Amino acid sequence: MxxxxxxxxxxxxxxxxxxxxxxxxxxxxxxxxxxxxxxxxxxxxxxxxxxxxxxxxxxxxxxxxxxxxxxxxxxxxxxxxxxxxxxxxxxxxxxxxxxxxxxxxxxxxxxxxxxxxxxxxxxxxxxxxxNPHASLAITDVIGVALLITAIVGEGVADAQLRRFGKTHKGAVCDTGLWAWSRHPNYFFEWLAWVAWAVIAFDPGNLWSLVAAAAPALMYYLLVYASGIPPLEAHMLASRGDRFRAYQRRVSPFFPLPPKTPAPQTTHQGDPS
Known part of the structure; x- marks a missing residue:
């Protein structure tokens, strides 16, 4: 190279x-x-x-x-x-x-x-x-599909949070994608770098495996370093018990069904 x-x-x-x-x-x-x-x-x-x-x-x-x-x-x-x-x-x-x-x-x-x-x-x-593939490979198709999903998904999550914030000042967004993940925007951002590693993959080229460092690094940064930890510390300081209840109910990163239904009387959420 x-x-x-x-x-x-x-x-x-x-x-x-x-x-x-x-x-x-x-x-x-x-x-x-x-x-x-x-x-x-x-x-x-x-x-x-x-x-x-x-x-x-x-x-x-x-x-x-x-x-x-x-x-x-x-x-x-x-x-x-x-x-x-x-x-x-x-x-x-x-x-x-x-x-x-x-x-x-x-x-x-x-x-x-x-x-x-x-x-x-x-x-x-x-x-x-x-990537030296002479023609379109299955990894290219999968990677591009993942990347488009990631870009659209992150855009939807950001839009949902923005709309929620306009009408629920000081609340925690627990609707839409935010009901399944406390940080769906971070999840889709990570997914985008998974996509690049998939597009780069070539079974005949060991160098292509280096691309896996991108999603690995992004996962570490978002989940353990500069993403979730400081943001959730800020949310706990500003939202208190409302955000703790949200933490107990909703997956921190990967979108999963919430453990219990969200309260109907109040919204308790996340401003990222």
Missing amino acids: DLVPLISIALGLSLLMTMAWAVQRVTGSSGWIDAIWSIAVGLGGIAAAVWPDIGAVDERRIVVGLLVTIWAIRLGGHIAARTHGAHDDPRYAKLMQEWGKDGPRNLFLFLQIQAAAAFVLVLAVRLAAI
Whole structure:
């Protein structure tokens, strides 16, 4: 595998996350960090798909580039719209409070770690783009179906939460997809990276297995690190017993039938 495009993309991701750090310092709103990260992964994925170091830019590369573009525009656009005019992201705000005077320096280093994580994801897109299958394989069909499902599912979850928040201020969203998973948007985001690993898979190429690092990393980040733990800590602090009841009733990540019916008199939910 040619290292020139990978090194170039890694440097570009680092630069974009440095820009995200600068935007946070100027605006004081850390919500823009995740929006810029999404666009950075999208741009890195496009570059990874069409970088012409191995053969011509064929149909596979074009399709991969288009799919990662759609993913990035939807997710980045959603986060940017949510961030505009909103309060600071509670996860980053808590980190900055804990870091104290070292906040700016630690945030910069933290965002460079995010750039490294983005590179792992972009590598999966690269492997999907240079998969040597001469024709459409069953893994391509399955992977594209999973990716479309993930993009649509995450969009539906975000829309349901947004509509709920407009009419149930300070409540916990437990309707629609949110009745089956406390974080359906996170689940579908993870599913998207499962899809890229499936598209990249080639039985004759051991390198293709490296793409499995993308969903593995995303699962760890969402379930154990920067996703569910800090968000649910914020929800417990702001919603208390209402959110504890929601936790007891609804699966944290994978969509599953709720253990008991939701109360009919109040809605108790999640603002992500």
